[in-house]
Amino acid sequence: MTEFLAKPLIDGNNFLQLLWFFVIALVFAIFLFLDGIDFGVGMATRVLAHNGDERALYMRAIGPHWDGNEVWLITGGGAMFASFPLWYASLFSGYYLLLFIVLVGLILRGVSFEFASHAITERERSVWQWANFAGSVIAPFGLGMMLTSVIQGVPMDAQGNVHAGFFDVVNLLSIVGGVAVVFFSFLHGLHFLSLKLDENTSARMLNTSKKAYWIAYPALVVFVILAFFFTDFYQRRTKSTLLITVVILAATICGHLAANKKRGGFAFLASGVTLAGIIAFIFNGLFPNVMIATDPSKSLAVSAASSSQYTLEIMTIVLCCLLPIVLIYFSWSYFIQRKRLLTDNSPEAIKAALAE
């Protein structure tokens, strides 16, 4: 067993290194799938809601979940720190200001739920609803920019210190990447709301999503073209990159069709797959590196960035024991909140709620 674990399998990486590279990709994909909901709902509060009450209702729809969803990001960060400390160090110190902006977005969003529910006047409540909206746009935009700027290759020294200039972070591909993550989060949020709210609102969400999808196609084509020129993904990892591109496109078409047919559940799954697909596209392209340097000899490889074999073993045991338990109660918390929310003062609705 130990022999197998230490043996290089693919590109000089042993089983545990491959496993943890996959786990991190998976955690970030789940994060984007779940927090994409919250970001999208946050955006919908300004784009679609008519008044403060409706905004509050949207926020209530994700109220029990947003906090747990965000823990996937914290887990991703922690897991990266534990399994690839050199990656963690290079990435986060290299993208200092961008990450800082993301954090500010997450802070604004994080406190807004609680603060908005304590507001008394309409104006006061509106301040926190704006904070929620701002955070819901800033955070995915920053994360999207970071992810798509990483794949282009950044100036790095032999110690792994990233000296990213302004145009390494802010360029055509990274802006398109940021916008794409924001846009697909928005669709994803609409689909989630269509599952959580009453029929009329639900139809309105899917109608908007149906129209918005027409922007998605040109955006995706542009993204693929830019990725072809800005990265070496299609040259270096042709088959897998093409496969993932096809999956993303297919998911987008499926989402559009489902939204057209008013099938909120399918649309939700499809938009989630698109978001997770973005992560898959990026991680697949990065491999066997975790950071691509403009000078290829200085790129940080998975095998070089990883923790010691011992730490990886410990972390694998911990993961295998804890993740199933987490997944069980995490899904359960969604299950018990599965009922739709109504804005209604009618005696029947109150009676129904009382009967709970």
Place this chain on the structure above:
Amino acid sequence: MTVLGLSRFQFAMTTVFHFFFVPLSIGLAFTVAVMETLYVAKRKYIYKRMAQFWGKIFLLSFAVGVVTGIIQEFQFGMNWSNYSRFMGDIFGAPLAIEALLAFFMESTFIGVWMFTWNRFKPGAHVVFIWLTWLGSTVSAIWILAANSFMQNPVGFGINKKTGHAEMTNFAAVVGNPQLWREFPHIATGALMLGGMVVVGMSAFGFMHKNADRAFFTRSIRVGAIIALIGSILVIITGDLQTLEIIKDQPMKFAATEGIYNDLKSPAPWMVVGFMNEGSHTAAGLEIPGMLSLLAFHKLYGGTIQGMNTLNELFKSENGKIIKNGIEHPEISNYYVPANVLFWSFRFMAAVGFAVLILAICVLWFTRASKNTLADSRWKLWVLGVCTYLPFIGTTGGWLITELGRYPWIVYGLQTIADAVSPTATVASLLITNIVYFLLFCLMGGVMIFYSRRVLHQGPEPEDAKTATAGSYVGAHAANRKVALA
């Protein structure tokens, strides 16, 4: 203004601010859980109102605690990338486990708890708040496991090829004696803080003209009992932790007591004093023999090493601090900021004893036979102002812990100066420091503002039993019901 100075300031600011809300969340979660358990056990509606009312304050503190915790996690990579490279093999594991084992539990069950008051039987619903409390307490264990390693590195080896520290013994990292002295102290400190905040806020609550006296009397008594037990335990655990520190970090201990020259037993204890950090002398008011009693629990036996001796010792070993054997010839001296440590320690200890006394007084003044507290405004004022007291204690504790390892980031292994991100710039650090500072002020201010308002609005009236159907969306609750279809 240097990158190092600004990074240190940012870390200190975030830690201290974050650590206002962590013990507050843990302590209030416990208090609320106790109240809800009383409701389950006694079936008296007042306990449910208490749990819901103090639950609002708990949720506010939780919200601020969560967002500041995110900064904390990413800060290691952003500002201390060389530290992350050197230490990640060991430091990352507790952080990841913390997320998996504790954060998920905490965040999931707090969401469930908030929104299911009418959907589960009381006996089941109370489990969610206990799980939330458990999650936050377990998360403290893991973050302190990481911190304890920085104070007292164990279970590791240095990889000769990369120069990075690597974990060799996970059990040793988790079994770090520092951790099992630090954690009980912090866990019980959190209970003390949570109880004291309920006491202090109840005191302010009494002063409001339409105060529900029965409600606040019962709240203040529950709070006082928790604060009393918490303060006794925090004093005991603090004492145990000190015994550990005398062994592992004698310089930290010497600084908290302002000792420059070796003391033979019976050693005197300096109650108040001033350290001249330039000439390495101290002067102050002393009680003979007291320090030996405090430090060793006996008058004779045991010499206490002073900072001058320790500094010479560490220097002569060329930075090879005791067991780790790594040389650090670049360090010219090992003195820690003595005045800050000395006074932090005194404030922290004073807070522990003050809460103990206050809690006893509250229980005495609110005794069933003669409850006079609510009519004595000065007493209420004193208690109210003391809401803020335990926060001074927690800050003092962190200052001692973190400044006491100067100049090390990991004791004996890596210096703070070596740990900072090489790519960080003064400009970016300045921007982030200012924005964080403003955000912290804003969040702290709003938190206090809303807590006060919750208090002034008072608990829901007794006859509100039937009005709580559904969940409220926003403020004008009566008009804004959300029903579950």
